[in-house]
Amino acid sequence: xxxxxxxxxxxxxxxxxxxxxxxxxxxxxxxxxxxxxxxxxxxxxxxxxxxxxxxxxxxxxxxxxxxxxxxxxxxxxxxxxxxxxxxxxxxxxxxx
Amino acid sequence: xxxxxxxxxxxxxxxxxxxxxxxxxxxxxxxxxxxxxxxxxxxxxxxxxxxxxxxxxxxxxxxxxxxxxxxxxxxxxxxxxxxxxxxxxxxxxxxxxxxxxxxxxxxxxxxxxxxxxxxxxxxxxxxxxxxxxxxxxxxxxxxxxxxxxxxxxxxxxxxxxxxxxxxxxxxxxxxxxxxxxxxxxxxxxxxxxxxxxxxxxxxxxxxxxxxxxxxxxxxxxxxxxxxxxxxxxxxxxxxxxxxxxxxxxxxxxxxxxxxxxxxxxxxxxxxxxxxxxxxxxxxxxxxxxxxxxxxxxxxxxxxxxxxxxxxxxxxxxxxxxxxxxxxxxxxxxxxxxxxxxxxxxxxxxxxxxxxxxxxxxxxxxxxxxxxxxxxxxxxxxxxxxxxxxxxxxxxxxxxxxxxxxxxxxxxxxxxxxxxxxxxxxxxxxxxxxxxxxxxxxxxxxxxxxxxxxxxxxxxxxxxxxxxxxxxxxxxxxxxxxx
Numbered sequence: 001x002x003x004x005x006x007x008x009x010x011x012x013x014x015x016x017x018x019x020x021x022x023x024x025x026x027x028x029x030x031x032x033x034x035x036x037x038x039x040x041x042x043x044x045x046x047x048x049x050x051x052x053x054x055x056x057x058x059x060x061x062x063x064x065x066x067x068x069x070x071x072x073x074x075x076x077x078x079x080x081x082x083x084x085x086x087x088x089x090x091x092x093x094x095x096x
Numbered sequence: 097x098x099x100x101x102x103x104x105x106x107x108x109x110x111x112x113x114x115x116x117x118x119x120x121x122x123x124x125x126x127x128x129x130x131x132x133x134x135x136x137x138x139x140x141x142x143x144x145x146x147x148x149x150x151x152x153x154x155x156x157x158x159x160x161x162x163x164x165x166x167x168x169x170x171x172x173x174x175x176x177x178x179x180x181x182x183x184x185x186x187x188x189x190x191x192x193x194x195x196x197x198x199x200x201x202x203x204x205x206x207x208x209x210x211x212x213x214x215x216x217x218x219x220x221x222x223x224x225x226x227x228x229x230x231x232x233x234x235x236x237x238x239x240x241x242x243x244x245x246x247x248x249x250x251x252x253x254x255x256x257x258x259x260x261x262x263x264x265x266x267x268x269x270x271x272x273x274x275x276x277x278x279x280x281x282x283x284x285x286x287x288x289x290x291x292x293x294x295x296x297x298x299x300x301x302x303x304x305x306x307x308x309x310x311x312x313x314x315x316x317x318x319x320x321x322x323x324x325x326x327x328x329x330x331x332x333x334x335x336x337x338x339x340x341x342x343x344x345x346x347x348x349x350x351x352x353x354x355x356x357x358x359x360x361x362x363x364x365x366x367x368x369x370x371x372x373x374x375x376x377x378x379x380x381x382x383x384x385x386x387x388x389x390x391x392x393x394x395x396x397x398x399x400x401x402x403x404x405x406x407x408x409x410x411x412x413x414x415x416x417x418x419x420x421x422x423x424x425x426x427x428x429x430x431x432x433x434x435x436x437x438x439x440x441x442x443x444x445x446x447x448x449x450x451x452x453x454x455x456x457x458x459x460x461x462x463x464x465x466x467x468x469x470x471x472x473x474x475x476x477x478x479x480x481x482x483x484x485x486x487x488x489x490x491x492x493x494x495x496x497x498x499x500x501x502x503x504x505x506x507x508x509x510x511x512x513x514x515x516x517x518x519x520x521x522x523x524x525x526x527x528x529x530x531x532x533x534x535x536x537x538x539x540x541x542x543x544x545x546x547x548x549x550x551x552x553x554x555x556x557x558x559x560x561x562x563x564x565x566x567x568x569x570x571x572x573x574x575x576x577x578x
Contacts, residue, residue, distance in 0.1 A: 007455075014413060014458040015420070015435075016451055017443030025448075026455050029513055033456060036514050037402040037469075043476050050474035052304045052407070054481065054530030055291045059333035076181065077197035080424035089423050094434040 002031050099124035100260045104169050104317040107263060111158055111168050118158070118168030121263075122151035122212050125170045129214070129261045132578065135242065137234040138256040140175050141183050142215035150212040157210055165320045167210035172262040174253050175216040176223060177308065178297040179203050182213070186299050187231035188221045190419050190426045190445025200297020201332065202266055202308045202325040209324045214262055217252030221447045222416065223270050223301045225249050226519035228277075229510050230449040237506070238280060239576035240544055244503040247277030247519075250311060254281035257311045258576055264321055265311035270302045271404050272523030274309045275549060278535040279498035282545030282576070284569065286310045286318040289555050290530030291336035293322075294329035300415040302408045305527040315536060315565040319343040322557060341558040351566045352386035357491035361397035362522055367500045371546055374538045375497045378548040378567055382495070385566050390491055394483040397525055399476050404524040405517050406460055406473035412450075413457025421445060452513060481529040484551075493563050494551040497522050498535045502544035526551045532560050536569035 007027040011018045018026070069077070081089040099107070099121045110116045126144055133139050147170065154168035173179055176186040178196035180203075185191040199207065207213075220230035228236045228251025236251045238244040239259040246255040253265035254277030267274050269287035278285025286309050293308040300306060310321045326340035358379060363372060383389050421427045421441030428440035446454065460469035487494065499522065509515045526533040531554055535547035548567065552560030 002459075010455050010459045010462070012439075013462060014454045015417075015438035015442055016446070016454060017436075017439035018451070022448075022451070026452060029452065030456060030459065033405065033513060033517075034459075036517075037406050037473075040399060040402050040406070040472050040476050041468075043396065043399055043479065045472065045475035045479060048475050048478040048482070050471045051478045051481065052474045053334075054304065054528075055334055055336065057291075057336055057338065060328060060335065060337050061333060062330040073180075073197060076195065080194060080197070082427065091422050092427075092431070092437065094422075094437060096433050 002027065098260070100128045102263065103313045104165065104263050104320050105314070107169060108165050108167070112163050114158070118151040118154040118212060119148060121168065122147050122170045122214070125214055125262050128259070132259055132261065135237065136239055136255050136259055137236050138217055138252040138259070138261060139172065140185065140187065140216045140218050140233060140252065143182055143213065146182070147212050147214050154210045154212060164209055166206060166324055168212065169263050170212040170214050171206070171264045171266055172214050172217045172253060172256050173203065174219055174250050174265065174267045176219060176268060176299040177203065177266060179213050179216070183216060184299070186222045187219045187233055188445065188447065188450065189232040190421065190441070192426060194425060198297065200308070201294035201329045203297060205325045206266065217250070217256055217265065219252055220249035221450050222299065222412070223249040223268065223273055224412070224449045224453055226272065226276055226516055227509065228252060229506065230447060232447050235506060238503050239578045240282065241503065243505055244544070245280065245506055247280035247503065249273040250277045253311045254278055254283060254285070257281070257283045257313060259578060264313070264317055267309055267311050268298050268306060269309050269527065270306050271408060271527045272520045274311060275498050275523045275533060275535040275547070276519060278311055279547030280503040280545065282537045282547070284312045284315055284318050285535040285547070286312070286322060287526065287533050288322060288326065288557055289532040291334050292340070292532065292555065292557065293325050294332040294335040296329055296331035302411040303415060304407065304411060305530070314570055315534070315561055316344070316347060318534065319347055319561045336555070338555055343558050343561055346558060347562055347565050349562055350385055351382050351563055354387045354493065354563065355390055355491040356382050356387045357390050357392035357487055357494045359392050359394045359397065359487070359494060359496055361394050362496040366521065367497050370541045371497055371500065374541065374546050375495070375548050378538050379495055381567055382563070392487045392491060392494070394487060394525065396476065396480045396483050400480055400525040400528055401517055401521055403473040403476040403480065404520060404528060406469050407477065407528070409453040409457035410461050410470045411457070412453045413461060416446070416450065416454055419445070477528045480525055484529045484531060488553050492553070492559065496549045496551065498547045498549040502541050502546050522549065530554060532557045534560055534564045536564050536567055
């Protein structure tokens with residue numbers, strides 16, 4: 001069973017601030033979903049390996065070489081940041 | 097002539113014969129969006145100036161004698177695929193105002209072919225959903241019935257193609273996100289094999305099943321787009337080095353002698369009898385064209401949704417960990433330290449379903465649970481893939497329903513995650529096994545479209561599309577009266 005403390009713990013691991021209403025909602029829904037997916041335990045999987053790659057071929061590697069962006073491309077990418085300082089992204093203070 | 101209603105192949109012919117221009121064609125689509133999208137809400141952004149500039153450039157290439165099936169053809173892009181200089185929010189608040197700095201490989205290849213980007217379409221946030229109700233911005237309506245969902249997650253793309261706002265849509269499918277909206281909106285939806293098209297520039301959701309694909313008005317159009325974008329890519333190590341086929345060459349060669357399997361597990365009581373009748377009628381069309389219809393079994397079908405809803409949240413929780421608002425995206429100014437920055441930006445930026453999946457995935461991957469959930473689900477996934485391998489030893493193509501019902505009402509399933517997840521019951525298996533699948537219109541039930549799904553062998557898109565064309569779906573291509 002998942003209790004309220006567990007939900008808070010998961011939210012903390014996931015770095016999600018949740019409102020009390022959200023904690024309650026997910027606290028009710030997660031056990032139901034886990035109960036539903038629990039039917040996987042009924043399948044005898046002793047004869048197979050787990051796969052998480054359905055490619056036929058192995059990964060295709062290329063030479064590890066940087067490809068330069070032109071100035072416009074670089075500026076467009078950096079423009080997503082709220083503040084720049086000397087071509088670098090200035091983030092908010094993170095240390096107290 | 098309403099140019100926006102043309103198929104790609106018909107428009108390409110008129111463009112080459114210089115009977116129309118790309119600017120005229122593009123303008124017709126933009127006008128359609130302007131007149132209709134307040135009602136449908138398929139588009140998250142329309143880039144008129146850029147589109148008209150691209151169209152004018154295409155007209156110049158045509159004037160210079162260049163021909164190409166996609167030269168001057170306007171299309172809409174799902175908002176989780178990047179187009180340089182245009183917003184890419186994946187319908188999430190956490191990426192509000194985010195402008196993509198580079199093109200997805202599929203977009204790059206379409207650009208090179210001279211296709212014209214009209215704008216970006218609505219979706220379930222990051223692809224999480226089967227109704228497009230999980231968008232942070234708007235709820236897209238089904239052009240067939242404005243009280244109903246267009247399906248999801250590519251609901252904006254499906255609705256836009258059905259309503260002739262564009263000639264085709266560039267989209268993505270992770271566990272049914274192209275096929276289910278194609279069924280609900282009465283259009284063609286192609287989910288290629290895993291690795292057939294580069295995922296570079298597609299925002300990662302479930303990296304092991306994500307594919308880029310196409311929503312179009314005809315099977316031939318889907319083949320034309322696939323032809324332009326398939327193939328290896330230095331930017332995606334999982335893009336296969338297997339050379340793409342010629343998807344057009346044998347498109348009209350029919351199905352004589354082909355073996356078509358009907359999986360018993362897809363024809364249970366869970367589908368409505370009217371849906372079953374429509375799908376069986378499709379099998380009869382293939383039989384009449386010379387195919388042999390066989391009953392087959394995919395015994396682990398019922399475990400595909402539970403396996404998918406472990407694998408997907410696990411990969412989502414990892415993939416979305418990169419979004420924290422520090423360098424770009426949603427930022428909560430009240431955060432005072434690093435822990436708060438993460439928690440507030442993510443808590444405030446992600447919507448309810450994204451948070452639900454992140455929570456579920458985080459739980460399933462947390463200490464002590466990995467074997468019971470993710471590993472177990474991937475073992476079941478292997479059994480699902482082995483079921484398909486066995487059946488494809490007996491038949492060439494699988495024919496199945498796409499959805500148990502036609503489009504449901506807006507709001508009907510939004511509070512019940514498991515009911516929404518069960519929308520994927522017939523579409524998640526092919527994703528887990530990495531197989532190509534295509535949905536084409538099979539007919540109407542109470543004036544709502546239903547699509548039939550064909551599943552093919554891995555990298556067997558040429559054969560898959562040939563069988564789809566043999567169904568002659570264009571005759572079922574009724575248009576929404578809007």
